[in-house]
Amino acid sequence: MKKGLILFIAMMMLLLAGCSGKSDSDKKSTDDQANAGGTSEELVPEDGATLKLWTVKNKFTEDAIAEFEKQYGVKVELEDVFYTETLDRLKTDGPAGLGADLLAFGHDRVGDAAKSGLILPNDYFEEETKSNTEQSAIDAVTFDNILYGYPQYMYTYAMYVNRDIVGDAKLDTWDEVMDIAKKYNDIPNNKYGFMMETNSLYDVNSFMAGYGGYVFGKNGTDKNDLGINSEGSVKGMEFFKSLKEILPIKNTEITRDVKTSLFHEGKVGLNIDGTFNAASYKDVSFDMEVVPLPEMPGGKRPLAYSGISGLYVSAYSKYPNAAKLFAHFMASKDNQIKSAEALGNIPVFKGVDSSMPEFKDNKLMQGFIEQSKYTTPMPNIPEMEYYWVNVVPALELIWNGADIQKTLDQAQEKMKESIEAGSK
Structure with missing residues (x-):
């Protein structure tokens, strides 16, 4: 009797499993959908959405x-x-x-x-x-x-190249950039071997990051560990300041619109610009390509913000x-x-x-x-907004000859104050 009952129960379990219509893969699919935050049903728009x-x-x-x-x-x-x-x-x-x-x-x-x-x-x-x-x-x-x-x-951003101006230069180092700029620069006629937005902290940060500078510690997550005035940041700003030799223009005069227009007209050989401007350059009349930012002195490569x-x-x-x-x-x-x-x-x-x-x-x-x-990558913690507010003004000061260490010390102190005020 017991043996017959056990056999009957086993047969019923097999029958129920067959009737469920779900294989292991089907069950996994349903489980995956549940883990995705949804249900086994497809997400559908609300009525009248x-x-x-x-x-x-x-x-x-x-x-x-x-x-x-x-x-x-x-x-x-x-x-x-x-x-x-x-x-x-x-x-x-x-x-x-x-x-x-x-x-x-x-x-x-x-x-x-x-x-x-x-x-x-x-x-x-x-x-x-x-x-x-x-x-x-x-x-x-x-x-x-x-x-x-x-x-x-x-x-992100990199170096747009007008090959009609710079020829087959390899552009592996900034020494090549310097040479091209010195040969081609004709400032009174708005011709430049090299251009970048010197008032864009987004761009300039690449030089600081390349030498080990940082904004927040622990991969951009620690608001209490600021590296704005660190040794790497100072060294990166020193390199940034040296570029004024080949770009002798006031910081505030190099706007995105001006630079984009000049490059489009074929008056700029090398142009640091972003992916977000690529579409505007699609119809240029010269041979153009994009190359990574060249190595800085000491063999350090700029790390562009992404x-x-x-x-x-x-x-x-x-x-x-x-x-x-x-x-x-x-x-x-x-x-x-x-x-x-x-x-x-x-x-x-x-x-x-x-x-x-x-x-x-x-x-x-x-x-x-x-x-x-x-x-x-740019940090994504809320305090990142204070970086742009407090450090951008330092770019003009440094470009115009201010002491780099003191200027970054002041910027970092202001950023600390902003973070403390925002925490209250």
């Missing part, structure tokens, strides 16, 4: 929006708002019910946005995002161990599901490749690199992807 997006308007984004609207039936309104302005605008417009559902900004503002409760975590697509994205990009859009962003691309641009879902959005779907859609492999081809952005989707056929003959992408090996 419409979205407002704040980012820079361009054809790539407009085309992507059209494709999303076609696939999901959700209308997306694009407002042309520059990346550095989106988050500050949300701080005022969000509570008033006027903010965007989605906004783009650089990862250095993630800590500020998260701490202020302005953005929602990337929860439903968390595991998929992590498995598809380069770890450095994941780290950049994560704060307090919570993933917030949907990384779209890396942005940023990760991503989309973030506003905590004020009435349609978070639709917003998450759109952010995930924009960060897809296909859209990252299209963004690279159209705008010069560096993909952060795993496996998308310079060896791909799409980038084989793209001199700009080849150069920027090579430069990406020599970068340092």
